[in-house]
Amino acid sequence: MIRTMSVLTLAAYALPAAGEDSDRRPPLGRPASTMTGSEIKAYNVGLAPTHPDFIKCRKIEEIGSLVKKARVCHTNDEWKRLWEQGNRDSRETVEHFGSKGSGCPPTAVC
Structure with missing residues (x-):
């Protein structure tokens, strides 16, 4: 019951009101x-996949393991900053x- 309520609350939070810009952040920070x-x-x-607040998840291989992967999720805006x-x-x-090593700065032609 509690889990259903939290998903319903989140779904209500996620739907933008009419005329709203749909700028939002994940709930409770x-x-x-x-x-x-x-x-x-x-x-x-209701968010386009290109919207800055759209959340995307990626699976990243953990170093030292052949099969273990970590699920990392961020908004498009956070992925861009990273x-x-x-x-x-x-x-x-x-x-x-x-x-x-060369004595020449990388931007200069020596």
Whole structure:
């Protein structure tokens, strides 16, 4: 009964009101990875897959295991920020270590 109520409450929360922009975040500031599949489906009702608040899950292989995978869920906006942060970290690493061996900065033509 409680589980049914929570899914119904979540479904009611997920449906945008008429004329509403449908800008919303996961309920109670809860991380998307802790939500069940049915809660994510109910949350995504009415959102386009390209909407910044649409939640997508990916299975990521765990290092050291041939079969174990972790389910990671984020909104499109969070996936975009994670992708940008990874690119920024990679660029900083290349810039930091790139000039150590050759004596030439990576952006210069030597």
